[in-house]
Amino acid sequence: MNDYVNEVALAEEPEETLSMNPRKFILWLFIVSIIMIFAAMTSAYLVRRAEGNWLEYEIPSIFAYSSGVLVLSSLTMHWAYIAAKKDNFNALKLAISITFALGLVFLYMQFQGWVALVDEKVFFVGNPAGSFMYVFTGLHAFHLISGLLVLVSALWAAFRIRIHAKSLNQLEIAATYWHFLDILWIYLFFFLVYFH
Amino acid sequence: MATIESNSPAVAHADVHDHHEPQSFWRTYVFSEDHKTIAKQYLITGIIWSVIGISLSVMFRLQLGFPSMKMDFLRPILGTWIDESGKLDPDFYLALVTMHGTIMVFFVLTAGLSGTFSNFLIPLQIGARDMASGFLNMLSYWFFFLASAVMFGSLFIETGPAGGGWVVYPPLSALPQAHKGSEFGMTLWLISMALFIVSQLLGGINYITTVINLRTRGMSFSKLPLTIWAFFLTAVLGLISFPVLLSAALLLIFDRSFGTSFYLSEIYVNGEALPNVGGSPILFQHLFWFLGHPEVYIVLLPALGMTSEIIATNSRKPIFGYRAMIASMMGIAFLAFIVWAHHMFVSGMNPFLGSVFMFLTLIIAVPSAVKAFNYITTLWRGNIRFTPAMLFSIGLVSFFISGGLTGIILGNSALDIQLHDTYFVVAHFHLVMGAASAFGLLAGVYHWFPKMFGKMMNEKLGYIHFWLTFIGIYLVFFPMHYVGIAGFPRRYYAFTSYDFTKNIFADMNAFISLAAIFTFTAQWIFIYNFVNSIIRGRRATQNPWKSNTLEWTTPIVPGHGNWTGEIPAVYRWPYDYSKPGAKEDYIPQNVPYSQTLESNLPHENELISLEKEIEAQNLNDQFKQPH
Numbered sequence: 001m002n003d004y005v006n007e008v009a010l011a012e013e014p015e016e017t018l019s020m021n022p023r024k025f026i027l028w029l030f031i032v033s034i035i036m037i038f039a040a041m042t043s044a045y046l047v048r049r050a051e052g053n054w055l056e057y058e059i060p061s062i063f064a065y066s067s068g069v070l071v072l073s074s075l076t077m078h079w080a081y082i083a084a085k086k087d088n089f090n091a092l093k094l095a096i097s098i099t100f101a102l103g104l105v106f107l108y109m110q111f112q113g114w115v116a117l118v119d120e121k122v123f124f125v126g127n128p129a130g131s132f133m134y135v136f137t138g139l140h141a142f143h144l145i146s147g148l149l150v151l152v153s154a155l156w157a158a159f160r161i162r163i164h165a166k167s168l169n170q171l172e173i174a175a176t177y178w179h180f181l182d183i184l185w186i187y188l189f190f191f192l193v194y195f196h
Numbered sequence: 197m198a199t200i201e202s203n204s205p206a207v208a209h210a211d212v213h214d215h216h217e218p219q220s221f222w223r224t225y226v227f228s229e230d231h232k233t234i235a236k237q238y239l240i241t242g243i244i245w246s247v248i249g250i251s252l253s254v255m256f257r258l259q260l261g262f263p264s265m266k267m268d269f270l271r272p273i274l275g276t277w278i279d280e281s282g283k284l285d286p287d288f289y290l291a292l293v294t295m296h297g298t299i300m301v302f303f304v305l306t307a308g309l310s311g312t313f314s315n316f317l318i319p320l321q322i323g324a325r326d327m328a329s330g331f332l333n334m335l336s337y338w339f340f341f342l343a344s345a346v347m348f349g350s351l352f353i354e355t356g357p358a359g360g361g362w363v364v365y366p367p368l369s370a371l372p373q374a375h376k377g378s379e380f381g382m383t384l385w386l387i388s389m390a391l392f393i394v395s396q397l398l399g400g401i402n403y404i405t406t407v408i409n410l411r412t413r414g415m416s417f418s419k420l421p422l423t424i425w426a427f428f429l430t431a432v433l434g435l436i437s438f439p440v441l442l443s444a445a446l447l448l449i450f451d452r453s454f455g456t457s458f459y460l461s462e463i464y465v466n467g468e469a470l471p472n473v474g475g476s477p478i479l480f481q482h483l484f485w486f487l488g489h490p491e492v493y494i495v496l497l498p499a500l501g502m503t504s505e506i507i508a509t510n511s512r513k514p515i516f517g518y519r520a521m522i523a524s525m526m527g528i529a530f531l532a533f534i535v536w537a538h539h540m541f542v543s544g545m546n547p548f549l550g551s552v553f554m555f556l557t558l559i560i561a562v563p564s565a566v567k568a569f570n571y572i573t574t575l576w577r578g579n580i581r582f583t584p585a586m587l588f589s590i591g592l593v594s595f596f597i598s599g600g601l602t603g604i605i606l607g608n609s610a611l612d613i614q615l616h617d618t619y620f621v622v623a624h625f626h627l628v629m630g631a632a633s634a635f636g637l638l639a640g641v642y643h644w645f646p647k648m649f650g651k652m653m654n655e656k657l658g659y660i661h662f663w664l665t666f667i668g669i670y671l672v673f674f675p676m677h678y679v680g681i682a683g684f685p686r687r688y689y690a691f692t693s694y695d696f697t698k699n700i701f702a703d704m705n706a707f708i709s710l711a712a713i714f715t716f717t718a719q720w721i722f723i724y725n726f727v728n729s730i731i732r733g734r735r736a737t738q739n740p741w742k743s744n745t746l747e748w749t750t751p752i753v754p755g756h757g758n759w760t761g762e763i764p765a766v767y768r769w770p771y772d773y774s775k776p777g778a779k780e781d782y783i784p785q786n787v788p789y790s791q792t793l794e795s796n797l798p799h800e801n802e803l804i805s806l807e808k809e810i811e812a813q814n815l816n817d818q819f820k821q822p823h
Contacts, residue, residue: 022328022409029401029435036439040486044443044479048458053474125455127474132458135450 027173031180034143038184041139042191045132049195055127059196060116063137066109067189073102074182077175087165089158096155099178103148110141129196136188140181147181150174227338229330230756234337235316236648239641241344242308243723246634248348249299254716256292259284261709263690263702277356286689287376290359293687294377295351297362298385302392303347305495305633307340310396310434313498313640314403314427316648320747321421323412323764325757325817328405332398339395343388350384358385361687363484366459366477370451373465383452386445393438393445400431400438407431412746414766414810419785421745421770422515425522426501429529430494436533437490444483451475478543485536492629493532497525499636500567500596503589505770506643507571509743510586511578512781514771517570524563524570531560541612550609557607561600568597579774579781583741584658588639591666592632599628602677617687620680623673631669638665638722645726646740650753651733657725661718668715675704675711744770744784763817765810767803 048054080095114134117123122130154174157163163171228234255274258265266282267274277288315333319326327333350357359377360369364385372379407420407428420428447458451472459480460472508515515521537545537553571593580586602624605611615621638661645653679701684691691697739748746766750758764786772783778795789796790804 020409022405025405025409026329026332026401029404030397033397033401033435033439036436037443040440040443040483044447044458044483047482048476048479051476055474124450126457128456128458131450131456135447139446 021169023169024173024176027176031177034180034184037139038136038188041132041136042188045136045191046195048128048132053127055122055129057117057120057122057130057196059133059192060113060120062109062113062116063189063192066106066113067186069102069106069109070182070185073099073106074179076102077178081168081171081175084158084163084168084171085165089161089164092163093155093158096151096158100148100151100155103144103151107141107144110137113137133192133196136192140185140188143184144181147178150177227334229326229334231315231319231327231330231333232648232754232758234333235312237337238307238311238315238340239648241341242304242312242637243726245299245303245308245344247719247723249296249304250716250719252292252296252299254713255284256289256296257709257712259289259689261706263692287359288356289689290361290375290687291356291377291381294359294361294364294385295347295357298347298358298389300630301362301491301495302389303344305630305637306396306434306491307392309495309633309637309640310403310427310430310498311337311340311399312637313423313502313644314399314431316644317423317502317747318403318406318427319410320647320750320754320758321424321745322407322410322415323746323759323766324406324410325759325763327402328410329402333402336395336398336402339391339398343391343395346384346388346391350381350388353380353384355379355381357381363481363488364448365484366448366451366480367463370448370459371463371465371470372452386449386452389445390442393442396434396438400434403427403431404435412763412766413813415785418519419766419769422504422518422521422525423498423501423745425525426497426504429525430497430501433490433494433497433529433532437487437494440483441487444480444487447483448480478540478545481540481543482536485539486533488539489536490529490532492625493528495629495633496636497528499592499633499640500525502636502640502643503592504571504574505743505745506585506589506639507574507593508771508773509643509741510581510583510589511575512581512773513574513578514769514773515570516573516576517566518769518771520566521570524566527563528560531556531563535560538607538609538612541609542616547609554607554609558604560607561604564596564600568593568600571596583642584653584655584662585639585643585741587659587662587666588635588642591662592635592639594666595627595632595635595669599624599626599632599673603628614683615680617685618680619676619684619686622686623676623680626676627669627673631673635665641726643741644747645729646736646752647747647750647754649730649733650736651729652736652740653729653733654725657721661721661725664718664721665715668711668718671711672708672715675708679704679708739784742780742782744772744782746785749784749786765813767807767810768800 076095076099080092080099083089083091083095114137117130117133122133124131124134151174154163154171157170224230225233228237255270258267267278267284268282270284271278274284274288277285279285315327318324347357355376357377358364358369358381359375360382364382368374369378369382372382407424411420447456450456451459455471457472457475459477460470460475461477462473463470504515504521535553535557537549538557541550541553575590602620606615606621606624642653642658645651682696682701684697684701691701736752738752741748746764747754749764751760766785767788768783768785770785772778774781775783775792775795778792783792783795788804788807789800790807793801796804
């Protein structure tokens with residue numbers, strides 16, 4: 001019995017029984033929890049809106065432009081991924097840096113969006129229609145800042161050549177999270193446009 | 197076990213891991229990433245919290261049972277909350293009720309129960325070296341510790357801790373000027389709960405990832421012990437529902453501190469109109485109970501999972517209806533999300549909607565009845581060994597049934613008009629959720645104590661503890677049903693308005709209070725036994741309960757990494773007890789069918805050929821991967 005087990009164990013090359021790296025799996029579960037936060041928020045929005053006494057206002061156009069910036073940053077993030085796969089380190093560093101910069105631009109535009117809202121006399125304190133707008137954008141911005149931190153650590157790893165074609169996990173995690181934040185914003189934006 | 201050895205020579209490369217040298221005191225016992233240490237940290241914090249939480253309930257039971265009592269003797273603890281005439285401050289009474297609920301539901305029965313046993317048992321029972329991320333696991337405990345510190349601190353501030361009930365409904369909780377319990381104590385409550393939610397999410401994410409990704413060879417989902425199924429489903433429930441509570445709390449924080457009107461509308465305080473318009477307090481109830489109801493099962497499911505395991509082991513019988521047990525837990529977990537509005541029948545909701553939620557609520561009786569039936573049929577004609585853990589598990593079944601039956605009454609939206617917010621509700625959920633889960637927790641401690649500390653607990657003290665607690669809990673909560681049907685509302689400081697509250701039921705309330713004090717006193721037997729057994733307990737053997745699951749194949753006190761050498765592979769389900777033809781009345785999961793030819797069933801003989809395949813699978817050994 002002993003020998004028999006040994007033979008089998010040694011003869012066979014260990015094969016991957018898992019579908020996913022645990023860290024990536026953790027990220028996906030983390031994303032689920034963020035989805036639930038926003039699902040709760042958007043359903044609260046709908047429930048509250050159905051009760052009437054709802055302020056109607058124009059959504060500042062800058063939010064549409066900022067959405068474009070964020071989509072663009074997703075593209076550069078994907079460029080970083082392709083570069084890493086080809087071990088093209090200069091392009092990798094450049095692409096992550098551009099993504100990071102676009103993230104900052106997005107945050108600045110969101111802030112300008114708030115300024116535009118204030119100009120429209122839509123305040124954080126007041127009718128919940130306006131308050132929800134600030135909460136959605138603010139909460140998303142908060143998560144985007146966490147995404148920027150993930151990007152910084154990926155950039156740091158890229159400079160120390162710890163991201164390359166054979167070690168993509170960290171970059172893949174950063175990219176998944178970044179794309180998720182992008183999709184989350186697009187969802188929120190169209191939600192707000194459709195139900196404002 | 198011959199198998200464990202037969203696997204170990206294959207581990208020539210097991211010593212790849214070399215950076216796990218003995219660590220400093222701080223890293224070993226305080227900021228530990230080892231799941232067993234974190235589990236013990238959760239357990240001990242949970243025990244401390246339960247003592248605090250139950251003492252608070254004894255204090256308000258004194259007020260309820262003996263309204264004219266002079267409580268000067270409590271002044272050393274409560275200070276000015278006892279006024280000159282020796283009366284308990286009414287504001288502080290509300291704070292006591294609120295903190296009792298918060299502490300027991302979240303800090304004891306969520307963190308103390310899941311935190312302890314999910315952490316301890318998941319890696320040990322699925323055959324993993326540790327959790328998927330030891331760091332996140334450590335973070336989870338320390339977020340819980342921070343939440344605990346904030347909540348504990350709120351007990352001592354001048355305006356007192358939060359006092360709006362553990363459900364913190366706005367507008368009461370949203371307006372600091374509303375009452376003392378909504379002032380700084382409420383702010384601390386929200387901060388503490390936000391930290392607590394982060395802690396639970398970190399923990400839950402880890403549990404799910406570990407169960408899915410780090411099972412040992414052969415440990416398919418259909419071979420998982422029911423404990424792991426329960427912990428897994430609990431973590432899924434938490435992952436989906438806690439973020440919703442976070443959202444609700446966040447909007448409440450904005451209302452409290454920034455002046456928004458999510459939950460506030462047209463309110464007058466002291467004759468003065470507040471500026472808030474357009475909010476909806478019912479919105480909070482929807483968000484809160486979307487967590488709040490799953491939370492009931494977050495508390496209960498781990499207890500059900502552990503007692504399934506304990507009852508099968510100590511009945512020396514396979515669990516009856518293993519798949520039905522899993523299916524009913526899944527059913528309960530699913531239904532948990534679509535019944536929340538039964539907490540809001542009298543909030544002015546559409547009666548038709550109420551009847552939909554009533555229907556969904558009553559469906560929960562089906563999977564619950566399946567579970568109760570399976571418990572009883574597992575016990576039926578079993579070769580029962582009445583260990584303390586087994587007694588507590590049977591006690592859980594008793595509470596689960598007697599408390600569950602009143603759930604059918606309360607789930608009815610018409611009856612709820614009478615029963616809503618009365619002591620009938622209090623009696624119901626204390627039996628089915630509070631006492632049942634607490635018994636699951638106690639059963640778990642008695643059963644896995646040998647694995648946690650390498651010592652045995654004193655059985656005699658365990659028996660005394662069980663009988664006093666079991667009788668005490670029924671003495672507390674059975675009469676409470678009558679008080680509730682009579683119409684006593686919960687959370688009231690005193691009942692002085694009506695003759696029936698003043699005279700007829702006063703003696704029953706006094707009786708309940710005496711029973712509560714009696715039950716609380718009995719818990720010190722457990723605490724004495726727990727501490728004393730850690731220090732002076734009899735040394736445990738490797739498998740004291742002759743159990744089948746993997747944790748009993750580890751060394752008596754498992755070190756970092758749990759198994760020395762290779763992690764055992766798994767060939768069979770965990771409930772091969774008293775199998776006809778077998779040499780002993782249990783066959784652990786890691787014994788292959790090829791070694792038990794005398795007891796194999798025909799289809800199991802066919803599985804022998806698959807053993808090679810199982811053994812050839814990649815062992816997902818964390819110690820062999822860079823981490």
